[in-house]
Amino acid sequence: MKHFFLSSIAIFFSIILFAQNDVTPSTALQHYLHNGDTHFKWEIKDSYDVGEAKAYALLLTSQKWREHVWTHQLTVLVPKENKHDGALLFITGGSIKNGLPNWNGRDDKFNKQMAEIATTNQAIVAVLRQTPNQPLYDDLTEDALISFTLHNFKKDNDYSWPLLFPMVKSAVSAMTAVQQLASQQLQHPVNRFVVSGASKRGWTTWLTGAND
Template sequence: MHLRNRFLIVFTLSACAGVGFIATPGWADLQKYVGKPEAAFEWKLKSKIDGEQAGDRIYDLQFVSQIWQENKWQHQLQVYLPRSVAPNSTMFLWVTGGSARAEYIAMGMELARKIRAPVAFLYHVPNQPLLEGNLREDDLIAETFVRYLKTKDENWPLLFPMVKSVVKAMDVLQAFGKKEWSEPIDKFIVAGASKRGWTTWLTAAVDQRIKAIAPVVIDTLNMRAQMPRQLQAFGDYSSRLTPYSNRGLLPIPETPEGERLLSMVDPWAYRDRLTMPKLIVNGTNDFYWATDALNLYWDGIPADKWVLYVPNAGHNLRRQDRPQPDQLNDLINGLAAFSRHQITGTSMPKLSWKHETVNGNLRLSIAATPAPTGARLWIAQTPTMDFRTAGWSEHKVSLTDGRIVAEMPPPDKGHLAFFGELDYEIDGLRYHLSTQVRMTEALGNRQ
């Protein structure tokens, strides 16, 4: 069986608090928390495991990152080294929850082969269940937000210890590299999905070892604007945000404490510090976020930045228009190619685009250097502004010297959404990059 047949990657909801006023950026509080000495910090190499393919090696490490609210946070950390790959001074680090299992190990090995460098997976972020009621995931995050709002204790928001877990994992990996390989690991490319993508954004704001980031399916920066957009698109908040709405966190109370909470946990408040290369990965059918949520923060985050939309894919980024073994190809190849660019120093493509209306038609103009090897539009049409169950179809476009100009009439009825997709290749690895999504409606729908 092909290894990808065994990928059952499920990205849990990384829903976040809603809307409120954003105060002075809270990075100093996060920096202080991350920098606080941890007497419990320790690590060990538990075992070296042979991989499924001859010569592959898995290093299984364990470490304690911190004591948080009287709970010792313990983690599994695995390093995947295929036979054909040598240690590198830059390492890709994927942040996830739970423990290592076969499908994650297969994904790690495939990423390492395609990146041509060792890959690390950090597990148990966050440690859970915790607190009264043995809370997990978003129920746990929501509870810590409520406790912060009640106590004003800035150690409560769960994102702080989640970030520290990543920081301590990098400490461990650097020590491991020196001890096991006699090779320094100086920089990291950090990625994670959902709430681990949220953690990726925040960690990058406070740790200069991070060379680049790839936050996945956490399409909710600028939270004060995102929640009203959900009401506009869906008529309500996403049902996936119920752990927060049930606790009175949608919207976040418009109080000094609520304002402060957003400044600590919304990556938008840290955007001036997020100057490293960024690949943002979203699914077109993610039930947690509005389809055009990126447009509420794209212009406000600094370059260098790229976006990859996976068409016909939800929160788990599995393309439903492909056979099961190939459903994660867009994600894996995108992460690997982005990392390969960073490690080799090969420039990413330079893209610019413009959505506009010309003579009543919808126009998307794209300029790309170097020219892509292929390009297309992805288009969906629905009766309402909710595109989460829409089918996206591929439409050919003409490509001339790296320039694309595509036009279409507005919809006769209902609503239409579309974006451009470009094909690229690095070291034989094919991948896609996207433009922003534009959503529009029939003229008769407009007030």
Template sequence: MQIKTLFTLSTLLLVPTLITPTAFPQDKPVAQGLATTTAVDDSYKFESVGEFQVGACKAYSYKMTSQTWRGTPWTHWLSILVPPNVDHADAAVLFITGGSTSSSQPQADSAEAQLFGVIATMAKSPVAILQQVPNQPLHGGLREDDLIAFTFDKYLTKQGDDWPLLLPMVESARRAMDTVSTVMTEKAGAAIKRFVISGASKRGWTTWLTAAADKRVIAIAPMVIDMLNMQSQMEQQIKSYGKFSGQIDPYSKLKIQARLTTPRGKQLAAIVDPYAYRQNLTLPKLMVLGTNDPYWTVDASSLYYPGLTGTKHLYYLANAGHGLGASIAPTVATFFKKSIDGETFEMMKWQHGTDGLFHVKWKGENGQARLWSATSETRDFRQSKWTSQDLIGENSIGVNLAAPKSGWIAYYVQVELPGLLAFKYSICTEIQVLPKKFPFTYPAETPK
């Protein structure tokens, strides 16, 4: 299903109005490095730059300075979309996005505004969109993974404990929550005290760490960030591909992976690897992933999903890479709504039985199960085509997952359940790869 442009739009720009923000320090007990984001920077401020309509949603636009990091002020566009019907005045969704310091003010007719207008209306909750996380380019034009890897190298060479870029990225999200709470107190008379947070890729990474640092976060939906338990992920890439994925070349060039096993590298992982916080991250979690993401091995979740605590769900989008598209909206909106309502997705369990079958059970009525599979001669599924077949079963199925005569095969089971309005949401098992062997050993080569 594709979300189409549904709304006509009108825009009313206002004269910028400076607002005195209120900071809400809401810190969890976390590792010392991540805790460096707890103090509110004196440069934090925001001002109103306009209001506009996105269909039925009233949208408020702000320019926010979240902090000054290593001498550079970080500025962001922050849009707050408020639907006409809000079920819980104390809760909101925060979606963290990217961009650059030269990004223009958000427009009402942008695809992003359209999509989040739909989600806000479906979830009956304000949705805030935070842009420019991280602020970039920095340090000679570096962006994204090149910039993060550069800051990791600075940390590893002991040039300062505040260097890991994920720290100011988390700070950006936390100051956005402060801003949303202040604005909604003014606009609706109620402070936002609970947030569901989401973001994709590096912003998904930020989502995990913000939840570890701030108790206002009640649920998270990190997207296309399949790298928890970082050292094990690096080993599995070597065992699967014989080398690291080309998508993480910025880290490979600086030998970040090899240095994770050093004492300083372990300290870095304790700060930036969300898996280090898994015992405290008991809040509801929906991990949204593409089956063909070129960054990670196809079964990367097997290295961290079993160790996560609390309510947890996987949602794989078949034949999707590092970009997912609007078809995730029904599942994501349903997760947002249920989390704010204090509910969860229906539970799903799976295991390999002694009868040789892969058994999947789920709760909830009118669920439709589907088996997805893909093959590869090399255990590299990044270019593989996934196909599906419907399964017959009421709340449980058993599937015979057989290894191929040559190469490898990957499977997972998806269950669709009734969601918001007439839409359905999906939950999935972990991806199973057969045979259970790897074509390479670790280390297969000297990390580049």
């Protein structure tokens, strides 16, 4: 029994070391997306009409990245005539305070524009905010925050550092939340996505499409 126990430990640590050594530039993002994190969850905080669509305002927890749990406002806009199994995910910025999103209210103009797109296309549109979660690390935001994380990656070769990785996981988590909401609340399948965003979120959209 003792020899079996010691052999099991040796095999266990060999697997761990192999998994760690197996991370390469070409596999690093996939490794991060499938790192076993269990922080994903969402809850509906509000629902209301926006023109000819209904908005569901979700508080999304997308992941834990390093020491930070990422939270987002995810607004899902469902047109009255919802005829397609595809959805648009638009990724944008925003800020957090005390670990929670600074919330956009019911009168948000951008959500109204997205609701018009949902109505015109007869398909769900979702708006993901707080990508990335910021400010972090002494109030760094946007380009400065990305630069900081890349500098740390270059310094210690830790593939979990690049900020684009948790940004992509935010998008992946948002799509999962949209699919679950549509299934549970609307009994409507969402099987595919068009992903969009600008600036840093533009990088996120490309990497999301390439890896999910």
